[in-house]
Amino acid sequence: MATRKITITVPDELLASIKERVDARGVSGYIAAAAAHQDAMDRLRELAGRLQEEYGPVTDDEQQEALDRIAAIDRRHDEQRSHSDEAA
Template structure:
């Protein structure tokens, strides 16, 4: 992917915290990923607005059902991941 250098102004404390966490070489990657995540959220927000315009507002019950399903998938993923990790004590 082609890249181009831009000048961006950030709060100094925030920028230094990020640099300390990811190192100077990872700073641009971190910022690019943060921008990509924000764009995904913006697109999702637009989609939800469209969906609610077409089908009505999402109810609390629907939100609770979706959250329960998300948690179930998260648990399933965690269980599968735990089973795929070899037992280091066995060796």
């Protein structure tokens, strides 16, 4: 992927905090990852808005069903990890 050098302005306290946390990727990598994450969240919000316009809002029951399915998947993954840890 091509990259481009830009100039940004951040508060001194934020820069100091970032510098305390960065590893080999450095400040530029940290900020690029943060920007990529924000871009992904913005795209998800846009998609959610389009879906809501087309299909209407998600009901409480639909939201709970989705959360229940995610919890079931998490439990299955935990069980698989537990079994693989026991075999090792």
